[in-house]
Amino acid sequence: MKKRANVFLWAGGILSGLMLCIIILGYFWTPYDPTAMDPKAKFCAPSLNHLLGTDNFGRDIFSRVVDGAGTSFFIALCVVAIGCLAGILIGSLCGYYGGLPDLILTRVCDSITAFPAFLLALVIVTVAGPGTENIILALGILFIPSFARIVRSEFARCRELNYIKSAKLMGAGGMRIMFRHILPNTFPVLLSAVTIGFNNAVLSEASMSFLGIGIQPPYASLGSMLSDSQSFLHSAPWYALGTGGAIVLLILGFSLLSEGLQLKGQR
Secondary structure (H helix, E strand, C coil): CHHHHHHHHHHHHHHHHHHHHHHHHHHHCCCCCCCCCCHHHCCCCCCCCCCCCECCCCCEHHHHHHHHHHHHHHHHHHHHHHHHHHHHHHHHHHHHHCHHHHHHHHHHHHHHHCCCHHHHHHHHHHHHCCCHHHHHHHHHHHHHHHHHHHHHHHHHHHCCCHHHHHHHHCCCCHHHHHHHHHHHHHHHHHHHHHHHHHHHHHHHHHHHHHHCCCCCCCCCCHHHHHHHHHHHCCCCHHHHHHHHHHHHHHHHHHHHHHHHHHHHHCC
């Protein structure tokens, strides 16, 4: 079990680190301008000049993939941050104090999760309008209940342990007990939830852009690029392969990390 967990962690760490390095590099430099069109270079096959070829507007696919992956990573990071921070606050209060606040906040979370999350996100973005900020806000709100449930269950479990009862007898306040003694013990479970949430956020953003209500042209998005590539699967298969491959690699790295962390926690 330990050896298998280490293999997943190493593979996930290397793959995620490689993708992260490419994304960071893409913020400062790309071989070509991701939005620059060149009618003379339409549908160029992969070569040393264009590593992943060009699209139907003559744009360099590698540059657009790097730029789109950076956008997806930024959105997923913001979504997970909103969901995790708000979930920690709600879950810790509910799990530690219980009572009426627990009942009210739990029912609110249940109401949100009663609807299909992705469908609800589509409704919110459709009403508010496409754009990075609206996608982050919509997905961030929908990610709160999942994190809140995890934190609540861990706090409810830990509050009955002997070391927490000892801290109460020694006069420690509720906030000190929650965030100094209990919260650090939730990190292993929470870290695994963060990696899973990151993957879900990447897929949700890509799905929205694929349907045309996410990141809008001419800005690059892996989802919209994958949608555009459908029309050229036979004439320019590298368009779909390069874009789809980036999504797979981005998700695979964090999936391996999540699997490794879960195996570590089961030991």
